Amino acid sequence: MSTQLAQLNVARLVAPLEDPRLAAFVDGLDRINRLADAAPGFVWRLVEEGTDDATGLRPFGADVIVNLTVWESVEALADFTYRGDHLDYLRRRRDWFVPYGEVFSVAWWIPEGHRPSPDEAAARLELLRENGPTSEAFTLRAPFPAMT
Numbered sequence: 001m002s003t004q005l006a007q008l009n010v011a012r013l014v015a016p017l018e019d020p021r022l023a024a025f026v027d028g029l030d031r032i033n034r035l036a037d038a039a040p041g042f043v044w045r046l047v048e049e050g051t052d053d054a055t056g057l058r059p060f061g062a063d064v065i066v067n068l069t070v071w072e073s074v075e076a077l078a079d080f081t082y083r084g085d086h087l088d089y090l091r092r093r094r095d096w097f098v099p100y101g102e103v104f105s106v107a108w109w110i111p112e113g114h115r116p117s118p119d120e121a122a123a124r125l126e127l128l129r130e131n132g133p134t135s136e137a138f139t140l141r142a143p144f145p146a147m148t
Contacts, residue, residue, distance in 0.1 A: 002112035003146040005071045008121035009105035011097040013063050025096040041076020045069040059118040074143045103129045106137050109146045
């Protein structure tokens with residue numbers, strides 16, 4: 001069975017998306033999403049129906065946005081996240097978000113073709129918070145190999 005990597009990260013906004021403090025984030029979102037969509041190893045990302053992003057979906061609370069994606073590998077996700085134009089965007093996160101807690105991002109292996117739900121992702125985030133990195137829920141800094 002082939003596997004793919006699912007990842008979730010959550011971020012608590014410093015203000016509503018319409019606030020001028022978030023203008024640079026909102027203005028760059030389409031470009032960053034296009035970069036992700038075209039990145040080697042990118043498979044899928046959660047979007048709200050009728051839009052091209054997930055900023056309107058708020059499964060973790062009214063002030064928390066989610067990014068839920070699927071990638072071919074840890075390396076593909078890490079390359080996109082920490083290299084190239086996305087890194088500059090990532091470095092500005094403290095301008096736009098307040099701490100969500102110590103653990104705000106999780107990765108886990110899924111069967112190829114599966115699309116995780118926000119509830120599934122929330123359960124994985126909770127596993128990581130409770131147990132630390134394991135084969136069921138881990139981070140890019142402490143990845144686990146895919147189970148085949």
